[in-house]
Amino acid sequence: MPMRVLRFLLRKEFLQIRRDKAMLRMLVAVPVVQLLLLSSAATFEIRRSRMYLVDADHSAMSRGLVQRMVASGRFELAGASSSAALADERMLDRGATTILRVPAGFERDLVRDGHANVQLVFNAEDGAAAGVLRSYAVRILAAYGAELGRELRPTFRTVDGRAPPAPGAARIDLRTRGWYNPELNYTHYMVPGILVVLVTIIATTIGAMNIVREKEIGTLEQLNVTPVTRAQFIASKLLPFWLIALADLALGLALARLVFGIPMRGSLLLVFGAAVIYLAAALGIGLWVSTVAGTQQQAMFLSYAINLVYLLMSGLFTPVQSMPGWAQWVAEASPVKHFIVIMRSVLVKGAGLADIRVPLLVLTVYGIVVLALAVRQYSKTTA
Amino acid sequence: MNALRGFIVKEFHHILRDRQTLLILLLLPLAQVILFGYALRTDVRGVRVAIVDPAPDASTLALRSRFTATDLFRVVEVLPSTAAVPRAFASGRVDQAVVLQPGFARALARGEGAQVMVITDATDPNTGSTMQAYATAVIQDYERELRTGGGGMRIDAAVRMRFNPTLESVNLFIPGLIALVLTVVSALMSAISLSREKERGTLEILLVSPLKAWQIIVGKVLPYLVLGFANVLTVLGAAWFIFRVPFRGSVLLLLAESLLFIVTSLTLGVLIAAVTSSQRTAMMGALLGLMMPTTILSGMIFPIASMPGWLQPVTNAIPGKWFILISRGIMLKGVGLGHLWQETAVLAGMTLVLLAVAVRRFNVRLG
Numbered sequence: 001m002p003m004r005v006l007r008f009l010l011r012k013e014f015l016q017i018r019r020d021k022a023m024l025r026m027l028v029a030v031p032v033v034q035l036l037l038l039s040s041a042a043t044f045e046i047r048r049s050r051m052y053l054v055d056a057d058h059s060a061m062s063r064g065l066v067q068r069m070v071a072s073g074r075f076e077l078a079g080a081s082s083s084a085a086l087a088d089e090r091m092l093d094r095g096a097t098t099i100l101r102v103p104a105g106f107e108r109d110l111v112r113d114g115h116a117n118v119q120l121v122f123n124a125e126d127g128a129a130a131g132v133l134r135s136y137a138v139r140i141l142a143a144y145g146a147e148l149g150r151e152l153r154p155t156f157r158t159v160d161g162r163a164p165p166a167p168g169a170a171r172i173d174l175r176t177r178g179w180y181n182p183e184l185n186y187t188h189y190m191v192p193g194i195l196v197v198l199v200t201i202i203a204t205t206i207g208a209m210n211i212v213r214e215k216e217i218g219t220l221e222q223l224n225v226t227p228v229t230r231a232q233f234i235a236s237k238l239l240p241f242w243l244i245a246l247a248d249l250a251l252g253l254a255l256a257r258l259v260f261g262i263p264m265r266g267s268l269l270l271v272f273g274a275a276v277i278y279l280a281a282a283l284g285i286g287l288w289v290s291t292v293a294g295t296q297q298q299a300m301f302l303s304y305a306i307n308l309v310y311l312l313m314s315g316l317f318t319p320v321q322s323m324p325g326w327a328q329w330v331a332e333a334s335p336v337k338h339f340i341v342i343m344r345s346v347l348v349k350g351a352g353l354a355d356i357r358v359p360l361l362v363l364t365v366y367g368i369v370v371l372a373l374a375v376r377q378y379s380k381t382t383a
Numbered sequence: 384m385n386a387l388r389g390f391i392v393k394e395f396h397h398i399l400r401d402r403q404t405l406l407i408l409l410l411l412p413l414a415q416v417i418l419f420g421y422a423l424r425t426d427v428r429g430v431r432v433a434i435v436d437p438a439p440d441a442s443t444l445a446l447r448s449r450f451t452a453t454d455l456f457r458v459v460e461v462l463p464s465t466a467a468v469p470r471a472f473a474s475g476r477v478d479q480a481v482v483l484q485p486g487f488a489r490a491l492a493r494g495e496g497a498q499v500m501v502i503t504d505a506t507d508p509n510t511g512s513t514m515q516a517y518a519t520a521v522i523q524d525y526e527r528e529l530r531t532g533g534g535g536m537r538i539d540a541a542v543r544m545r546f547n548p549t550l551e552s553v554n555l556f557i558p559g560l561i562a563l564v565l566t567v568v569s570a571l572m573s574a575i576s577l578s579r580e581k582e583r584g585t586l587e588i589l590l591v592s593p594l595k596a597w598q599i600i601v602g603k604v605l606p607y608l609v610l611g612f613a614n615v616l617t618v619l620g621a622a623w624f625i626f627r628v629p630f631r632g633s634v635l636l637l638l639a640e641s642l643l644f645i646v647t648s649l650t651l652g653v654l655i656a657a658v659t660s661s662q663r664t665a666m667m668g669a670l671l672g673l674m675m676p677t678t679i680l681s682g683m684i685f686p687i688a689s690m691p692g693w694l695q696p697v698t699n700a701i702p703g704k705w706f707i708l709i710s711r712g713i714m715l716k717g718v719g720l721g722h723l724w725q726e727t728a729v730l731a732g733m734t735l736v737l738l739a740v741a742v743r744r745f746n747v748r749l750g
Contacts, residue, residue, distance in 0.1 A: 023664045030671045037697065038679045041690045044509040065538070091545060092718055094708075097688070115537045124544035125711055129686055131550055134542055135516040142527055145536040152536070173496035176515050179472060179504055186508050194675070201671055209663045294403070297575045300666040301407050304567060308415060308674065317684045318423050319510045327422035344506075 005228055009236035017240055027206075031198045031248050035255055038194050042317075043186040046132050049122075050078035052087045052096035059107035061148065065118070068144045069100065074136045087121075097123040098133065110148065187260045192343035193316040195252040200310060200336055203245040203279050205303040207286035211237050212299040215290075234375060238283045245279045246272070256347075265350030271343060274360055278339045281367035287374035310336040338362050386593055390602040394576075398606050408572065408610055412564045413617040419560050420626050423684075425552045427513045433460040433471050435482040442488035442497070449521050450481070456517070472504055479503045479514050481522075491529065546715040554629070557622045558710035559683025562703040565614060565641070566648045566677050570669045572607045573652030578665035581656065596745040600738075604649050611645035622714075631717030637710065640727065644706040647730055650737040651702065657744035677703040705730045 017024060051069065055062050069075045078096050081087070090096040101119040109116035120137055122130040214220040223233060253271070256262040285306060293299035312318075313327065314336040320328055331337055338359035345351035353360075398405060432450055436443045450456045459477055462468065471477045482500040484490065490497035501518045505511030527537065547554050577600070580586040589599050615638065622628045630637070652669060659665040679685060681703035687695055698704050705726045712718045712726075720727065 020661065020664065022659055023661070023667065026664065026667060026671065034671075034675055037694065038675055041679050041694055041698075042685055043689050044512075044685060045689050046512075047688055092716060093722055110536055110538070115539070117539050117541060119543070120540045121543045121545050124547035124550055125555070125715055129689070130544055130547075132512065132516050134544075135520045137542075138520065138540060139523060141538040141540055142523055145538045149536040173498045175498070175500045176519065177500065177502045179502055189506070189508055194679075197675065198671075201674065202667075205670060206663070206667060209666065213663060296662045296666065297579070298404055298407065300571060300575065300670065301404075301411060301568075304571065304670055304674070305411055305415070307670070308563075308567075309418070311674065311678065312419050313422055317678075318425050319427070319507055322424040322426060322428070322510075323422050324424075330422070 006232050006236060009228065009232060010239060013236055013240045017244075027202060027244055027248065028251070031195075031202070031252055032255065034198060035191070035195055035252050036259065039187055039191045039260060042190040042194065044129070045186060046074070046129050046136075048074060048076045049098045049129075049133050050096045051075040051098040051100055052078055052090050053080035054082065054084055054087050054099065054101040055080060056082060056104040057102045057106040061107040061110055062102040064148075065102065065141075065144055066100070068140055069137070072136065072140050074133065074140075091121070091123055094123075098137075111152065114149070188262060188348055189344070190316075191256045191260050191262050192347055193314070193340045195249065195256065196336060196340050196343060197307075197311050197314070197316065198252070199245050199249050199275075199279070200282050201307050202248060203241060203282035204286040204289070204307060205300070206244075207238055207241045207283045208289040208293070208299045208303055209296055210241070211287065211290035212293050212296050216295055230375070230378065234287065234378065238287065241286075242279055242283055245282070246275060249275050249279075262347060264347050266346035266352065270353060270356075271346050274339065274342045274346075274356070274363065277360070277363050277367055278335060278342075281335050281363060281370055284367060284370035284374050288370060288377060291374060291377040310334050313337075314340060316340060335363055335366050338366075387598045387602060390594060390598070391605055394602055395606045398610070405610075408568070409613060409617070412568050412614040413621060415564050416557070416560050416618045416621050417625060420553060420557055420621070423552065423556045423560075425509070425555075426550065427510055427517070428455060429457045430455060430479055430514045430517065431459045431477045432456050432518075433462055433468065433477040433480045434458055435462045435465050435468065435480060437463055437483070438485040438487070440486075440488040442491050443483050446483070446487075446499075446522065446525050449525050453521070456521075468502065472502075477504075478510075479518060481518060553626050554715060555711075556683070557626055557628045558707050558714060559681065559703075561615075561618050561622065561641075561710065562644070562681060562706045563674075563677050563683060564618065565611065565645060565706075566651070566703050567670070567673050568614065569607065569611045569645050569648035570652035570655065570673055571666065572610065573604050573649040574655045574665045574669045575652075575662060576603050576607065577653060577656035578659060578662045581660065582662050590745075597742050600653055600742065600745070604653060607649055608642075608645060611649065612642055615641040615645065628714055630714055632713035632719060636720060636723075637713045640706070640709045640713070640723075640730075643727065643730055643734070644702065644709075647702045647734045647737070650734050650741065654737050654741040654744070657741045677701060680704065682707055699729075702730060702733055705733075 053066055055066070066077065070077055075098060079090060084101065087096065087099045087101070091099060099119075099121040101121075103117065103119070106116045106118065118141070120134070122133055124130040211220070214223065249272075253264075253268070257264060286303065289299050289302045289306070293302055309330070313323070313331045314334050315331055316336075320331045320337070323331060341359050342356045342363075345356055349355075434447055434450065436447065447458070447461070451458050460471060462471075465480075465482055468480050468482070471480065480502040482502065484498040487497050499522055501515060501522070503511050503515045503518070505515075544550060577586070580589065580603075586599075590596070594602070619637070619641070623630060651673075655668045655672070656665050659668055677683070680687075680698045680701045682698065683703065687698050687704070690698070708726045709723050709730075712723050716722075
């Protein structure tokens with residue numbers, strides 16, 4: 001008997017969902033389109049900086065310096081003049097992001113003293129890129145200085161009389177390695193995270209809206225006087241969206257594999273097992289919202305507020321360890337963070353159940369607590 | 384015109400009566416800007432470094448002291464061999480390892496290339512490349528100092544970071560946060576107010592009243608324009624008093640541009656309400672369609688210049704992008720309308736197009 005009631009309720013829900021074609025289209029199209037677009041956009045990779053040149057020296061060496069900067073692939077010449085004011089103007093209208101000023105007497109100073117100055121101005125308006133560009137520029141200047149030294153002072157020999165090092169070789173032989181993500185590949189880092197956030201928005205919002213709508217229209221009261229139990233009602237409201245969110249996740253994972261070539265080293269079964277728990281927690285949050293909110297409008301703003309906190313404080317965009325201490329606790333309390341960790345470890349690093357047991361446990365506890373709280377709150381408000 | 388005035392007054396009453404929602408609408412944007420303004424930081428400090436120094440000598444000690452001298456790094460371990468490095472990374476105790484060769488000083492003296500390897504945890508590529516750049520800079524500084532006595536030439540750069548000298552990330556995030564919060568909240572507000580009438584069937588009644596479609600839209604949206612502008616004042620106030628973001632340009636211009644941006648966002652909400660049939664769909668559309676795209680494509684966090692070439696034109700469709708350009712221009716660069724007229728024109732044009740499409744959609748329903 002109870003199962004039959006649930007089945008009828010579910011059929012009604014699915015019929016309603018199927019009838020709302022616009023909603024259904026949105027639930028499929030939006031995650032797909034956004035995953036494709038946003039994953040490519042979410043990168044801090046430093047591209048070429050537009051460099052404006054103010055060369056007051058007009059010498060072979062100043063030209064050589066500019067040529068080295070351009071040849072590095074990090075800078076491109078966006079314009080040149082002898083006017084510092086014009087350069088500043090270009091930076092204000094974003095025509096240039098770097099200004100290189102070579103003062104008069106640059107070559108003379110280098111030849112005479114072995115030492116000269118230039119001025120570099122970076123547009124620091126556009127994020128941390130300026131800091132990285134600075135380190136590129138400093139490296140190029142050092143290499144060029146070393147190169148000039150070898151050309152102009154052939155007497156320079158190593159102590160034991162061997163041939164001088166090849167041009168470009170530094171005296172400290174520096175090598176760098178990036179572990180776990182050697183190509184500094186942003187999509188491997190971002191795609192699982194963005195997918196999680198998209199699925200989370202769907203799971204937390206739509207379930208909440210669905211229940212509040214019944215409240216707003218007044219049909220919830222009617223349902224409450226029928227023999228339908230609360231558990232049956234809640235299950236019938238949450239199950240369809242739980243399935244839709246899981247389907248979205250599966251779709252997203254297929255795209256991640258086919259379009260972005262995200263490695264899937266670990267077990268997909270494990271990913272979906274974790275997703276089942278995680279989405280139950282997300283829907284629980286939605287359910288809680290629906291008990292607090294009186295109108296769809298309030299439900300919407302509450303879900304928006306919760307989702308934005310999850311989105312911005314999950315460590316997806318800015319590192320958690322850069323946040324102040326209290327904010328790190330907020331980040332820890334966000335289930336999104338833990339599920340992203342699971343997705344990344346299992347997919348990219350090939351982690352097994354034992355490796356992800358801590359975040360999985362956190363999610364499970366979180367899910368149970370949230371669902372229990374929401375169901376209790378729900379019974380209170382409608383009793 | 385009298386009918387319109389009456390309608391607007393009625394709408395104001397509606398909003399003022401629902402105290403709970405009004406409070407949410409007034410406080411939510413402010414709370415969010417304050418919360419995220421504190422929490423979002425991209426500056427990397429206190430990188431935990433392990434130094435592998437198998438045979439300490441004068442030069443390795445000098446280089447090591449370079450790492451301890453700056454607060455960018457925290458040397459947490461000095462290891463005798465590379466054997467312990469993988470475990471230090473796996474356990475999350477260190478973010479970076481600097482491996483020095485044995486006989487470092489001798490190799491330096493001979494000029495044969497003393498070997499240094501910098502290993503960085505690059506799981507997060509952004510933090511990874513920043514940490515790598517920091518370490519590289521420290522080592523190269525050290526190298527350059529050694530070289531002054533030798534045969535190389537030195538080119539020194541006087542570096543100036545324009546518009547944000549200390550690379551304070553709060554200055555970069557606040558304009559973006561304001562754009563994000565204002566777009567989503569404004570679009571949600573207008574989308575909800577129109578789609579609710581639609582869902583309840585009262586929009587039909589309004590459409591057969593003497594009011595024209597555009598008048599209905601104006602009447603519905605105007606109260607939210609006032610609310611939205613109140614939000615502008617509170618969040619800009621937070622930026623000024625709490626985060627001390629510089630306001631180098633004209634505050635009046637910034638307020639006017641913010642008003643324009645609110646109108647754009649509200650119009651976006653109207654359009655969403657026009658093309659959807661239920662509150663639920665409208666709100667999902669507004670939330671799902673605006674939150675992530677505005678966060679990622681507006682340039683708020685990820686520089687647009689970093690995005691692949693084919694994607695950069697797509698960002699032009701995000702109103703938030705233009706508002707961020709305008710607000711950073713006014714706040715950080717101190718420029719005026721002379722530099723910002725193009726961005727302003729784009730926002731205004733966008734608003735007109737959105738409005739035209741929305742009004743048309745409503746008229747079509749009437750016919």
